[in-house]
Amino acid sequence: MPVGQVFLDPPDDRSGKQAVLIQSSGDIYSDGSLRDFEHGSRYLKSVLSFIGVERIETIYMESMDKGAAQAEARRLEALKEASLAVQRLSL
Numbered sequence: 001m002p003v004g005q006v007f008l009d010p011p012d013d014r015s016g017k018q019a020v021l022i023q024s025s026g027d028i029y030s031d032g033s034l035r036d037f038e039h040g041s042r043y044l045k046s047v048l049s050f051i052g053v054e055r056i057e058t059i060y061m062e063s064m065d066k067g068a069a070q071a072e073a074r075r076l077e078a079l080k081e082a083s084l085a086v087q088r089l090s091l
Contacts (some may be wrong), residue, residue, distance in 0.1 A: 018054065020089070021058045025040075028063055059082055059085065
């Protein structure tokens with residue numbers, strides 16, 4: 001790309017794309033006092049939107065460092081949520 005040229009829009013052939021974004025963290029960043037420190041999903045949503053992904057379902061697996069049993073329960077819950085998200089996106 002020549003110097004000074006700016007890429008503004010993704011090609012049209014990428015429109016209509018969908019994604020399920022699953023993010024894991026040791027604490028709770030999606031809500032509460034740590035919300036301003038959550039950058040992962042916001043960044044990935046921006047990147048995915050830029051390349052033409054129009055529908056993004058986000059699943060948070062939070063508090064994963066609170067013990068193995070709780071982490072496994074949250075992982076299984078997230079798998080169920082992901083399955084439902086895929087079904088919603090398939091409509």
